[in-house]
Amino acid sequence: MYKITTLVIIVTIAAVTFAITAIGTMVASNEVVYASDSNSSILAHAGGGNATDMLSIFAPQDIQVNVGQNVTWDNPSTVAEPHTVTFVLDNKTTADIVSPFSVPNSTQFMPIPPTANSEPLKVPGKDNVVIAANARSYLPAVIDEQGKVTHLAPNATYSITGNEKYINSGWLLPKGQEQAYPGSSTTFTVTFQKAGTYKYFCGLHPWMMGSVTVK
Numbered sequence: 001m002y003k004i005t006t007l008v009i010i011v012t013i014a015a016v017t018f019a020i021t022a023i024g025t026m027v028a029s030n031e032v033v034y035a036s037d038s039n040s041s042i043l044a045h046a047g048g049g050n051a052t053d054m055l056s057i058f059a060p061q062d063i064q065v066n067v068g069q070n071v072t073w074d075n076p077s078t079v080a081e082p083h084t085v086t087f088v089l090d091n092k093t094t095a096d097i098v099s100p101f102s103v104p105n106s107t108q109f110m111p112i113p114p115t116a117n118s119e120p121l122k123v124p125g126k127d128n129v130v131i132a133a134n135a136r137s138y139l140p141a142v143i144d145e146q147g148k149v150t151h152l153a154p155n156a157t158y159s160i161t162g163n164e165k166y167i168n169s170g171w172l173l174p175k176g177q178e179q180a181y182p183g184s185s186t187t188f189t190v191t192f193q194k195a196g197t198y199k200y201f202c203g204l205h206p207w208m209m210g211s212v213t214v215k
């Protein structure tokens with residue numbers, strides 16, 4: 001038991017050290033990036049890296065734009081690791097990635113393709129409650145001031161007013177790898193219409209955070 005605990009601690013320290021090193025490398029290139037003129041828009045990256053060195057960061061992390069300018073996020077990873085750009089302006093609207101849903105009628109879930117190494121996750125002891133991906137995390141979605149939910153098309157462009165409760169890019173995949181998650185996106189563009197600081201994070205890696213300051 002003692003040995004296992006020690007091993008866990010060592011592995012944890014190694015992981016934390018690696019994470020700090022990775023973050024430190026990124027911070028150097030993460031000064032605030034300013035949009036240069038009224039027509040310019042900024043391209044930002046959600047994630048990056050490859051299978052052995054995955055980057056769970058937004059780069060640039062802090063962006064400054066003028067009212068009316070926009071920011072487009074993409075995912076430059078070489079592997080199909082999804083990320084989201086998620087603005088939670090009302091704390092009550094945080095959306096989980098997966099959530100339980102009841103299936104009132106008997107339904108059989110078949111994997112696609114049938115040979116896939118997959119099966120629906122059912123709540124133990126409850127055959128008609130499945131755990132499924134939350135569409136408000138997976139797909140581009142907005143919850144407005146009144147609480148009305150709107151799903152946007154993949155690769156959405158959205159004009160943020162600042163009164164929304166929740167704005168989510170949906171899962172962003174590297175171009176060419178979006179088929180790994182049907183219906184997902186490769187870009188998300190936001191036009192900022194109101195001055196303020198807009199913090200956002202990745203719904204899949206909540207420690208990934210960024211901000212857009214609008215002047």
Ligand SMILES: [Cu+2]
Nearest residue numbers: 083202204205
């Ligand atoms: Cu992420």
